[in-house]
Structure formats: structure tokens, C-alpha cells
């Protein structure tokens with residue numbers, strides 16, 4: 383089975399793009415399923431099911447969704463294998479713009495949209511910088527010039543990845559993205575993830591607030607804390 | 614070129630002098646450069662692990678990333694040495710599975726219009742061209758550049774996009790003035806003479822728009838027609854894409870002929886998907902799409918060109934009426950004038 387991890391900021395168009403890609407895959411008789419990892423709730427499973435797509439949802443609740451991803455991705459993979467999928471796509475929202483649950487040797491896609499503004503690519507961390515493919519959506523609602531500048535800034539932030547524009551509503555570009563997956567990834571058969579490594583470590587955390595502290599003040603700040611400096 | 618560049622031995626000052634845009638590399642990954650006399654390798658070696666954690670990049674990736682960054686930027690700065698002289702559309706199959714029996718070559722400076730009912734496959738044709746389809750899209754068309762199979766690596770090139778698209782319902786989402794906006798675009802193309810270009814684009818944009826705008830007009834307050842006028846001028850001067858796709862310029866309230874003339878003067882290949890008879894006839898040729906296939910190729914005839922003159926006159930009259938209405942004019946009178 384092939385594994386593709388898709389991440390991106392909330393509402394950037396991940397589901398819309400995945401749905402269009404799977405439409406194309408279905409015409410090629412490639413059996414594709416999705417695991418959606420989110421924080422509190424999601425409606426995405428309904429959208430996937432409507433298209434007859436096998437889907438599994440995992441909710442991180444009050445845990446960091448990206449840590450949750452790493453902890454659960456192996457089980458997701460095994461679930462996909464039991465379902466006899468040819469391709470398993472994971473969809474997860476990068477909430478802090480910092481994490482990237484990308485795994486070495488696993489095809490990684492970041493979905494961002496033109497509406498985030500041309501300065502956004504600088505602000506997104508490894509999720510954008512380390513992606514194999516950056517999908518840019520919502521090009522239909524901005525000007526040609528903004529599209530060009532946005533793609534340029536994405537290129538600056540991720541010199542290595544392939545950048546592709548996809549329209550999540552009309553599906554323009556989805557067919558192209560699909561061939562990209564098939565050319566670059568299908569050979570990569572992932573049997574197990576145990577022992578594989580993340581492309582980049584997740585942010586250092588574990589302060590008192592991670593552990594449930596709610597009171598504000600020096601006395602309550604413990605563990606890995608960093609203070610701002612003022613002159 | 615790759616690999617020969619020994620940037621790691623340069624001081625950061627030398628690096629900035631040689632590649633003026635590298636500042637963007639450092640800011641876009643979140644690194645601060647303070648000591649410009651430092652050797653680059655030394656600078657990378659001395660970043661703390663905490664520092665690297667923060668910016669989210671592995672130490673060993675820094676130099677290769679910077680080299681790749683410079684590769685891409687140099688490609689933009691120097692432009693492509695590959696010039697598109699022509700594109701060729703080799704027919705595939707229409708939606709009914711019938712062979713699309715065409716072999717059309719379109720040359721630089723040519724305007725081709727695309728007509729056909731809704732859902733007939735106009736957008737698909739444009740997408741095939743953009744993707745440089747090689748029997749690998751639903752239409753199974755094949756696209757050649759300069760009469761040869763194009764290099765597949767060009768498909769995803771951001772530096773050298775084959776196609777620029779001027780779309781109908783576009784907005785500006787940035788809070789910038791016209792001048793700032795055009796400047797930002799020019800800077801991302803790494804062109805010289807930014808000031809001169811900005812001036813030229815704003816002047817040309819104004820000559821296409823019904824109503825003028827200034828350097829200081831916020832782009833978000835441009836009217837639909839003004840936005841499109843600005844984008845036509847911007848695309849003509851700043852886009853390096855040899856092919857321009859125009860989607861329904863008809864409702865744009867801009868001088869269509871001037872707009873097309875400007876693009877063609879810049880040696881672009883212009884494809885216009887349209888329902889507007891004037892735009893359709895402005896093409897040197899038009900492709901008629903039916904059931905997902907090109908069903909007919911019509912060379913605009915001499916008689917049609919004559920009719921176009923008439924159509925444009927009517928169009929101008931219509932514009933006058935619109936103008937008059939806006940100013941509170943009496944439309945009866947305009948018609949009366951026209952009937953004389």
C-alpha cells in the first residue's frame with residue numbers, strides 16, 4: 383500500500399483537493415482510503431463517505447494533534463492494509479504552523495491557499511519547508527499577479543518541493559496532482575512505519591501548562607518555558 | 614552550474630553582493646544575519662541547535678537548500694533560454710470517444726479564440742495546454758512546443774510557467790496601493806528597472822481602463838474593469854509566460870482591442886475563451902468546441918473582419934449609451950442621434 387500524508391492549515395482546501403484526486407483515482411480503479419486526524423470535531427468524514435470513500439477519523443481532543451498523528455499513524459496504516467487499500471491518504475490540520483508530521487520516505491503534501499497572503503509562506507515552518515509537494519489552492523479568487531508572487535514566496539520557503547496549483551472546487555490541476563502521485567510514489571510500498579523517522583523533530587514542549595496548569599504567574603511556570611525580552 | 618558554486622567559502626557580504634536576493638533566503642527561513650564578514654560555512658556551523666530547532670531546519674540541509682534557492686532565483690533572474698515559438702495541439706478523443714481530428718499549430722503573436730457551449734470542454738482544452746498534456750488527460754490530447762515533445766520537467770516549474778491566466782472573477786486580497794502592488798510583483802520577477810516598469814504598467818493600465826486610477830489607489834478599491842486593465846498591463850510587462858489564457862474578458866469594461874494588441878505586441882500567444890462575438894472575431898482563428906473535442910477550426914474571414922468593424926462601432930455606441938446613462942443622459946436622444 384502507498385501512503386500519502388497531506389497536511390495544511392485549517393480550511394486551506396485539503397479535503398476539497400483530496401476528494402478531487404480520489405475522483406481521478408477511482409476512474410483508474412485505484413482503491414483509496416482516508417484517515418482524518420483533527421482536534422475537536424470534523425465533518426470531513428461525511429464528505430468522504432458521500433463519495434464512497436473508506437474513511438477513519440481520529441480526534442486528538444486536548445492533545446497536540448501532531449503528536450497524536452505520530453502516535454497513531456502506524457495503526458492507521460495497518461487499518462488501511464486490512465481494508466485492502468491501494469493508497470491511504472492521511473489528512474491532518476497543521477494548527478501551530480510549526481509541526482510537520484512528515485515521515486522520511488513517505489510522500490508528503492502540504493496544502494496552502496492563496497488567501498493566506500504573500501507573507502504566509504515565511505510563517506509556516508517545516509510543514510511547508512519539508513513537503514515534497516506544495517499544493518496551492520483558491521487561485522480562482524485572486525489575481526494572476528498575486529498567484530505569481532505567492533508561488534514565488536513558496537518557492538523561496540521550499541526550494542526543493544514541487545509546487546502545483548489546484549482548484550479545490552473545479553478540480554483543475556487535480557488530475558495533474560494525481561499523476562504526480564502515481565509517478566513518484568506508487569513504487570513506494572509502505573508495509574510498516576515502525577522504526578522510520580520523522581523528517582523533523584516536533585517543537586520542544588512540556589511546560590506546566592502542557593500538563594494542565596491554568597493559573598498565570600511566575601510561580602506556576604515550570605519546565606520548558608521561554609520568556610520574552612523587553613528593553 | 615550546480616555544484617560548481619562554492620558559496621560556503623564566501624563571506625556573507627560577498628554572498629549578498631553576488632546574489633542580492635539571498636536576504637530572502639535568510640528571512641524566509643527565519644535566520645538573522647548580523648556579522649557580514651563571517652564565512653558562510655562558519656555562520657552555519659555556529660548556529661545553535663536551539664536556533665535550528667526554532668526555525669525548523671536540519672543543519673545539514675542549510676547549504677543544499679541555499680544552493681537550490683540560488684538555482685531557482687538565477688533561473689528567474691536570467692530568464693529561460695528556452696523560447697516558445699509555437700504550440701501544437703494534436704487531437705485526442707472527444708467525450709463520445711470519437712477521434713478529434715486536428716493538428717493545430719499556434720505561433721507567437723497569434724490570437725486564437727475558443728468558442729462553444731457551457732460544459733463543452735473549453736477549460737479542459739486550456740488545462741491540457743497548461744499541463745502540456747501527453748496523452749495523459751481525459752481528452753488524450755498531445756501538446757508540442759516548437760513542434761517537439763516538451764521536457765516533462767517544465768510541467769511544474771514555477772520559474773518558467775508556460776501559461777498565465779487572466780480570469781474573470783478575480784480579486785485583490787492585499788492591502789496595497791497600485792504602485793506598491795506592481796512593485797511587489799516586479800520584485801518577485803527579479804527584474805531590473807523596477808521603477809520604469811511600474812510607471813509603464815500603470816500608464817498602460819490606465820489607457821485600457823474606462824476610468825483612470827493613480828499610483829496611490831488601493832488595489833482593493835479598483836473597479837472590476839480597472840482591475841482587469843491593470844492585470845492585462847501587468848501580465849504584458851511582467852509575466853514571463855509565453856502563453857496567455859483569457860477567460861471571458863467581455864464584461865470587463867476595458868478596451869478589448871487595445872488589451873489584445875498590447876499582449877500581442879509583447880509576442881505572446883493569446884487564447885481567449887469567449888462568448889463575445891467581438892472578441893471571437895478578433896482572433897485570427899477560432900476553435901469551435903463541441904462534446905469535449907475541437908469540432909471545427911475557422912480562420913476569421915475577410916468578410917468577418919469587415920463585420921467586426923461594424924460590430925465594434927455598435928459596441929462603441931453601446932458604450933456611449935452606458936456612459937450617457939451614468940451621467941444622467943437621456944437615452945432617447947442617443948438613439949435618435951444614432952438613427953440619423
Ligand SMILES: Nc1nc2c(ncn2[C@@H]2O[C@H](COP(=O)(O)OP(=O)(O)OP(=O)(O)O)[C@@H](O)[C@H]2O)c(=O)[nH]1
Nearest residue numbers: 392393394395396397398475519520548549550551
Ligand atoms: N474558491 C475556492 N474555494 C476553495 C478551493 N479549495 C477549497 N475551497 C473551499 O474552501 C473551504 C475549505 O475547504 P476544505 O477542503 O474543507 O479545507 P480543509 O483544509 O480540508 O479544512 P479542515 O479539514 O477543516 O482543516 C471549502 O468551502 C471549499 O469549498 C479553491 O480552489 N477555490
Ligand SMILES: Nc1ncnc2c1ncn2[C@@H]1O[C@H](COP(=O)(O)OP(=O)(O)OP(=O)(O)O)[C@@H](O)[C@H]1O
Nearest residue numbers: 706707708730731732733734735736737751752905
Ligand atoms: N474530450 C474529453 N473527454 C472526456 N472528458 C472531457 C473531454 N473534454 C472535456 N471533458 C470534461 O468535461 C467537463 C466540462 O468541460 P469544461 O469544464 O472544460 O467545459 P467549459 O467549456 O469550460 O464550460 P464553461 O463554459 O461552463 O466554463 C470537464 O469535467 C472536462 O474534464
Ligand SMILES: [Mg+2]
Nearest residue numbers: 396397426473
Ligand atoms: Mg478537511
Ligand SMILES: [Mg+2]
Nearest residue numbers: 732735736737
Ligand atoms: Mg470553463
